[in-house]
Amino acid sequence: MRKMVIFALFIAALFLTFSAGMAEEPMRVDFLNVGKADAIIIAKDPYTIVIDTGTNSQGKVLVRELKDRGCQSVDLLIITHYDKDHVGGADKLISSIPVKQILVPAYTSTSKQTKQFLEAVEEFHVPCEQLNENRTLMLDDLKLVIDVANERDYGEDEENDFSLVTSLFFGKCSFLFAGDAENPRLGELLSEEIGHHDVLKVPHHGQAEKLSAAFFEAVSPRHAVITSDTKNLEDAAVVRFLESAGTQVWLTREGNVTCTCDGENIRFSQSQP
Secondary structure, eight states, rough: HHHHHHHHHHHHHHHHHHHHHHOOEEEEEOOOOOSOOOOOEEEEEEEEEEEEOTTTTHHHHHHHHHHHHOOOBBSEOOOOOOOOOHHHHHHHHHHHOBBBOOOSSSSOOHHHHHHHHHHHHTTTOEEEEEEESSSEEEETTTEEEOOOOOOOOOOOTTTGOOOOOOOEEETEEEEEOOTTHHHHHHHHHHHOOOOOOEEEEEGGGOOOOOOOHHHHEEEEEEEEEEEEEEOOOOOHHHHHHHHHHTTTEEEEGGEEEEEOOOOOOOEEEEOOO
16 A cells, blocks of 8 residues: 555656646746837747837847847747837848748838848848738747738828737737827727737837827726837826726836736836836
8 A cells, every 4th residue: 555655656746747847938028128119029939029129229239138048030020110219120130130030011111221121131031021911820829910000091100000019819818019009090909999908018109199098998908018218208198097097007218128927927027227
C-alpha cells in the first residue's frame, strides 16, 4: 500500500512538473514613450506584432527596444495611417529587423516619411498589403480584427480618419488600438457597435472630439493608454471622463507603459521616463 501511495505521489509530481513546463507565456503589450506618437509592441511567443513606429527620430527607440528583448523578426507591422508620428520610424525598423508582413490603409500619401517607408518596403522586399475591407487574422490563440475606414474621402488634412483600428482578443481579454480616429471615424466605429474592450489605446493622443464621450462609454475600458508628451498634452476633459467612469488612465509621457495578460488577468506597470 505504501509503495502504491509513493508511486501515485511520484506520478502527480511528474504531471505537475510537466504542466508547469507547458504553461503558456503571457502576452505582453508595450506602449513606448516616444513623444506625441504611437509605437506599440505586442509579443506573444512566438509572435511579435508592431502597431505604428513613432517619428523618424524615434524609430531607433523602437528598434532598440525590440533588439534588447532579442526579437529576431517582426511577424506583422500595422501602419494605422501615414502621419509622420505613426509611419516615421518604419524605414528604420524595416532596415534593422526582418519584417514578414505589413498592412496599411487604403489611401495614398506623398509625405517624406511615407516615401521613405515605401522605399524601404521595396528595398527589403516586404509583403505590404493595402486593406480595402475588414480583416480577421489568427496567430495561434491571438485574434486580430482590423477595421478599415468606410469612406474614400474625409476632406483636406483628414488622414487621421483613415486609421486602421485593431481589436485584439486573447482568452477572455480584449484590446482596442484606435489610431488617430477623429469624429467621423468614431461615428463609424459606434455605428458598427465596436463594443466593450478591457484596454483602449485612446485615439488621437487624447484629443477631445464631439463623439469622444459616446465612444468611451461604448468601449468602457478598464484601462486606457494615452500617447502624448509634455509639449502636446492630452485634453484634461478626456482624462476626467475616463477616470469618472472608473477607467485607469496611463500616460506614455510618464514612461513606457507595459501590460501583461494571461488571457484572464491584466496587469499594468510603468517605467520611469
